[in-house]
Amino acid sequence: MKNVSLDDIDHVDRVVLPIGTDYPPGHLLDWHQHRRAQFLYGATGVMVVDTAEGTWTVPPERAVLIPAATQHRVRMLGVSTRSLYIEPDAVPWWPATCTVVDVPPLLRELLLSAVEFEVDYGPSGREGCIAALLLHEIAARAPLPFHVALPPSPDLAQLCRAYLATPDVGVTNAAWAARTAMSERAFTRRFRSETGDSPAVWRARARLLAAVPWLRDGTVSEVAGRLGYASPAAFTAAFTRAFGLPPSRFTSRGRGDGGPDLGHQP
Known part of the structure:
Protein backbone atom coordinates (compact mmCIF):
# COMPACT_ATOMS: atom_id res chain seq x y z
CA MET A 1 0.00 0.00 0.00
CA LYS A 2 1.78 3.11 -1.22
CA ASN A 3 0.66 6.72 -1.35
CA VAL A 4 -2.89 5.85 -0.29
CA SER A 5 -5.00 7.77 2.20
CA LEU A 6 -5.60 6.16 5.59
CA ASP A 7 -9.16 7.50 5.50
CA ASP A 8 -9.84 5.29 2.49
CA ILE A 9 -8.77 2.07 4.22
CA ASP A 10 -9.18 2.70 7.95
CA HIS A 11 -12.35 0.59 7.93
CA VAL A 12 -10.48 -2.52 6.76
CA ASP A 13 -10.55 -5.30 9.35
CA ARG A 14 -6.80 -5.62 9.90
CA VAL A 15 -4.94 -4.89 13.14
CA VAL A 16 -2.00 -3.42 11.21
CA LEU A 17 -2.34 -1.27 8.09
CA PRO A 18 1.04 -0.51 6.44
CA ILE A 19 1.30 2.53 4.14
CA GLY A 20 4.34 3.91 2.33
CA THR A 21 4.29 7.59 1.31
CA ASP A 22 6.72 9.90 -0.51
CA TYR A 23 6.61 13.61 0.40
CA PRO A 24 8.02 16.65 -1.39
CA PRO A 25 10.81 18.48 0.49
CA GLY A 26 9.50 20.72 3.28
CA HIS A 27 5.98 19.27 3.15
CA LEU A 28 3.86 20.03 6.21
CA LEU A 29 1.16 17.64 7.37
CA ASP A 30 -0.85 20.14 9.37
CA TRP A 31 -2.63 19.39 12.64
CA HIS A 32 -4.54 16.13 12.50
CA GLN A 33 -5.09 12.92 14.43
CA HIS A 34 -5.67 9.24 13.74
CA ARG A 35 -8.06 6.80 15.35
CA ARG A 36 -5.27 4.23 15.27
CA ALA A 37 -1.83 4.33 16.87
CA GLN A 38 0.88 5.18 14.33
CA PHE A 39 4.42 3.92 13.87
CA LEU A 40 5.97 6.54 11.57
CA TYR A 41 9.34 5.57 10.07
CA GLY A 42 11.43 7.92 7.97
CA ALA A 43 13.32 5.81 5.45
CA THR A 44 15.01 9.02 4.28
CA GLY A 45 15.25 12.59 5.52
CA VAL A 46 14.25 14.14 8.84
CA MET A 47 10.80 14.52 10.40
CA VAL A 48 9.76 17.06 13.03
CA VAL A 49 6.63 16.05 14.96
CA ASP A 50 4.75 18.59 17.08
CA THR A 51 2.05 18.01 19.67
CA ALA A 52 0.70 20.24 22.44
CA GLU A 53 3.16 18.53 24.80
CA GLY A 54 6.41 18.80 22.89
CA THR A 55 8.48 18.50 19.74
CA TRP A 56 10.18 15.33 18.50
CA THR A 57 12.91 15.42 15.87
CA VAL A 58 13.22 12.09 14.04
CA PRO A 59 16.60 11.54 12.33
CA PRO A 60 16.98 9.32 9.25
CA GLU A 61 16.43 5.61 9.82
CA ARG A 62 14.53 6.26 13.06
CA ALA A 63 10.83 6.26 13.81
CA VAL A 64 8.31 7.86 16.12
CA LEU A 65 5.47 6.12 17.94
CA ILE A 66 2.39 8.36 17.96
CA PRO A 67 -0.45 7.41 20.34
CA ALA A 68 -3.97 7.01 18.99
CA ALA A 69 -6.10 10.18 18.87
CA THR A 70 -3.07 12.45 19.46
CA GLN A 71 -3.36 15.80 17.71
CA HIS A 72 -0.10 16.36 15.86
CA ARG A 73 1.58 17.85 12.84
CA VAL A 74 4.64 16.65 10.92
CA ARG A 75 7.18 18.61 8.89
CA MET A 76 8.83 16.39 6.27
CA LEU A 77 12.36 17.28 5.20
CA GLY A 78 13.12 15.06 2.21
CA VAL A 79 11.18 12.16 3.68
CA SER A 80 9.88 8.87 2.34
CA THR A 81 7.85 7.23 5.11
CA ARG A 82 6.79 3.72 5.98
CA SER A 83 3.88 3.92 8.44
CA LEU A 84 1.97 1.33 10.39
CA TYR A 85 -1.52 2.25 11.60
CA ILE A 86 -2.44 -0.07 14.44
CA GLU A 87 -5.68 -0.80 16.28
CA PRO A 88 -5.20 0.66 19.80
CA ASP A 89 -6.63 -2.39 21.56
CA ALA A 90 -3.87 -4.52 20.04
CA VAL A 91 -1.06 -2.48 21.63
CA PRO A 92 -1.93 -1.73 25.28
CA TRP A 93 1.83 -1.21 25.84
CA TRP A 94 1.97 1.72 23.39
CA PRO A 95 3.52 4.84 25.00
CA ALA A 96 1.18 7.60 26.19
CA THR A 97 3.25 10.30 24.47
CA CYS A 98 5.21 10.39 21.23
CA THR A 99 8.45 8.44 21.41
CA VAL A 100 11.42 8.34 19.01
CA VAL A 101 13.01 4.91 18.59
CA ASP A 102 15.78 3.23 16.64
CA VAL A 103 14.94 1.00 13.68
CA PRO A 104 17.37 -1.95 13.44
CA PRO A 105 17.82 -3.90 10.20
CA LEU A 106 15.21 -6.60 10.87
CA LEU A 107 12.49 -4.07 11.67
CA ARG A 108 13.43 -2.00 8.62
CA GLU A 109 13.19 -5.00 6.30
CA LEU A 110 9.83 -6.01 7.78
CA LEU A 111 8.52 -2.48 7.15
CA LEU A 112 9.74 -2.48 3.56
CA SER A 113 8.01 -5.82 3.02
CA ALA A 114 4.77 -4.77 4.72
CA VAL A 115 4.11 -1.74 2.52
CA GLU A 116 3.93 -4.13 -0.46
CA PHE A 117 0.86 -5.85 1.06
CA GLU A 118 -2.56 -5.57 -0.51
CA VAL A 119 -5.06 -3.75 1.68
CA ASP A 120 -6.93 -7.01 2.39
CA TYR A 121 -3.82 -9.11 2.99
CA GLY A 122 -4.30 -12.52 4.57
CA PRO A 123 -4.13 -12.27 8.37
CA SER A 124 -3.13 -15.92 8.93
CA GLY A 125 -0.45 -16.52 6.29
CA ARG A 126 3.00 -15.03 5.67
CA GLU A 127 1.73 -11.46 5.65
CA GLY A 128 -0.15 -11.92 8.91
CA CYS A 129 3.03 -13.33 10.50
CA ILE A 130 5.01 -10.31 9.33
CA ALA A 131 2.40 -7.96 10.81
CA ALA A 132 2.54 -9.80 14.14
CA LEU A 133 6.35 -9.81 14.16
CA LEU A 134 6.36 -6.07 13.48
CA LEU A 135 4.47 -5.48 16.72
CA HIS A 136 6.90 -7.68 18.66
CA GLU A 137 9.87 -5.78 17.24
CA ILE A 138 8.34 -2.36 17.98
CA ALA A 139 7.53 -3.39 21.57
CA ALA A 140 11.23 -4.15 22.09
CA ARG A 141 12.44 -0.68 21.07
CA ALA A 142 13.90 1.68 23.67
CA PRO A 143 13.13 5.44 23.59
CA LEU A 144 15.68 7.90 22.19
CA PRO A 145 16.04 11.44 23.62
CA PHE A 146 15.28 13.49 20.49
CA HIS A 147 12.64 15.77 21.98
CA VAL A 148 11.92 18.81 24.11
CA ALA A 149 8.85 19.41 26.26
Missing part, protein backbone atom coordinates in the same frame (compact mmCIF):
# COMPACT_ATOMS: atom_id res chain seq x y z
CA LEU A 150 6.59 22.39 25.63
CA PRO A 151 5.02 24.35 28.50
CA PRO A 152 1.22 24.06 28.74
CA SER A 153 0.71 27.83 29.12
CA PRO A 154 -0.06 29.41 25.73
CA ASP A 155 2.26 32.40 26.23
CA LEU A 156 5.26 30.26 27.14
CA ALA A 157 4.46 27.70 24.44
CA GLN A 158 4.39 30.50 21.86
CA LEU A 159 7.87 31.62 22.93
CA CYS A 160 9.17 28.08 22.68
CA ARG A 161 7.63 27.34 19.29
CA ALA A 162 9.05 30.55 17.86
CA TYR A 163 12.48 29.62 19.20
CA LEU A 164 12.29 26.12 17.74
CA ALA A 165 11.50 27.66 14.34
CA THR A 166 14.42 30.11 14.57
CA PRO A 167 16.86 29.22 17.35
CA ASP A 168 18.83 32.35 18.28
CA VAL A 169 21.84 31.94 20.53
CA GLY A 170 21.55 35.60 21.53
CA VAL A 171 18.16 35.23 23.23
CA THR A 172 18.34 35.73 27.02
CA ASN A 173 16.09 34.93 29.96
CA ALA A 174 15.63 38.67 30.46
CA ALA A 175 14.32 39.08 26.91
CA TRP A 176 11.85 36.23 27.32
CA ALA A 177 10.74 37.54 30.70
CA ALA A 178 10.08 40.99 29.22
CA ARG A 179 7.89 39.48 26.50
CA THR A 180 5.71 37.87 29.17
CA ALA A 181 5.65 40.99 31.40
CA MET A 182 7.31 39.15 34.28
CA SER A 183 10.46 39.62 36.28
CA GLU A 184 13.34 37.41 35.19
CA ARG A 185 13.23 35.48 38.46
CA ALA A 186 9.46 34.89 38.31
CA PHE A 187 9.67 33.92 34.64
CA THR A 188 12.49 31.43 35.26
CA ARG A 189 10.63 29.86 38.18
CA ARG A 190 7.43 29.50 36.15
CA PHE A 191 9.24 28.12 33.10
CA ARG A 192 11.03 25.50 35.18
CA SER A 193 7.79 24.45 36.88
CA GLU A 194 6.11 23.88 33.50
CA THR A 195 8.96 22.17 31.61
CA GLY A 196 11.27 20.76 34.26
CA ASP A 197 14.21 22.74 32.84
CA SER A 198 15.52 26.28 33.17
CA PRO A 199 14.96 28.46 30.08
CA ALA A 200 18.68 28.40 29.26
CA VAL A 201 18.89 24.60 29.45
CA TRP A 202 15.72 24.29 27.36
CA ARG A 203 17.09 26.63 24.66
CA ALA A 204 20.40 24.76 24.54
CA ARG A 205 18.58 21.47 23.92
CA ALA A 206 16.30 23.11 21.33
CA ARG A 207 19.35 24.33 19.42
CA LEU A 208 20.83 20.84 19.41
CA LEU A 209 17.56 19.43 18.04
CA ALA A 210 17.63 22.09 15.31
CA ALA A 211 21.08 20.81 14.36
CA VAL A 212 19.74 17.40 13.27
CA PRO A 213 18.08 18.58 10.02
CA TRP A 214 20.83 21.15 9.39
CA LEU A 215 23.45 18.38 9.46
CA ARG A 216 21.78 16.81 6.40
CA ASP A 217 23.22 19.57 4.20
CA GLY A 218 26.01 21.14 6.26
CA THR A 219 29.26 20.11 7.89
CA VAL A 220 29.75 19.81 11.64
CA SER A 221 31.85 23.00 11.55
CA GLU A 222 29.15 24.92 9.66
CA VAL A 223 26.38 23.85 12.02
CA ALA A 224 28.53 24.54 15.08
CA GLY A 225 29.09 28.10 13.88
CA ARG A 226 25.42 28.58 13.04
CA LEU A 227 24.49 27.56 16.59
CA GLY A 228 27.06 29.85 18.21
CA TYR A 229 29.43 27.21 19.57
CA ALA A 230 33.02 28.31 20.14
CA SER A 231 34.37 25.35 18.17
CA PRO A 232 33.23 22.20 16.37
CA ALA A 233 34.68 20.21 19.26
CA ALA A 234 32.48 22.01 21.78
CA PHE A 235 29.42 21.40 19.61
CA THR A 236 30.33 17.74 19.15
CA ALA A 237 30.71 17.26 22.90
CA ALA A 238 27.35 18.90 23.67
CA PHE A 239 25.54 16.99 20.91
CA THR A 240 27.01 13.65 22.00
CA ARG A 241 26.06 14.26 25.64
CA ALA A 242 22.48 15.04 24.63
CA PHE A 243 21.86 12.29 22.10
CA GLY A 244 24.49 9.60 22.59
CA LEU A 245 25.85 9.95 19.05
CA PRO A 246 28.30 12.47 17.55
CA PRO A 247 26.86 14.93 15.01
CA SER A 248 29.10 13.48 12.30
CA ARG A 249 26.79 10.44 12.26
CA PHE A 250 24.00 12.65 10.92
CA THR A 251 25.89 14.31 8.07
CA SER A 252 25.67 12.94 4.54
CA ARG A 253 29.35 11.99 4.75
CA GLY A 254 28.80 10.26 8.09
CA ARG A 255 25.99 8.20 6.57
CA GLY A 256 28.14 7.29 3.57
CA ASP A 257 27.50 8.63 0.05
CA GLY A 258 24.53 10.66 1.21
CA GLY A 259 22.48 7.58 2.09
CA PRO A 260 20.73 6.71 5.34
CA ASP A 261 22.70 6.25 8.52
CA LEU A 262 22.72 2.48 8.81
CA GLY A 263 24.63 2.41 12.08
CA HIS A 264 22.65 2.44 15.29
CA GLN A 265 25.20 2.33 18.07
CA PRO A 266 27.46 5.14 19.32
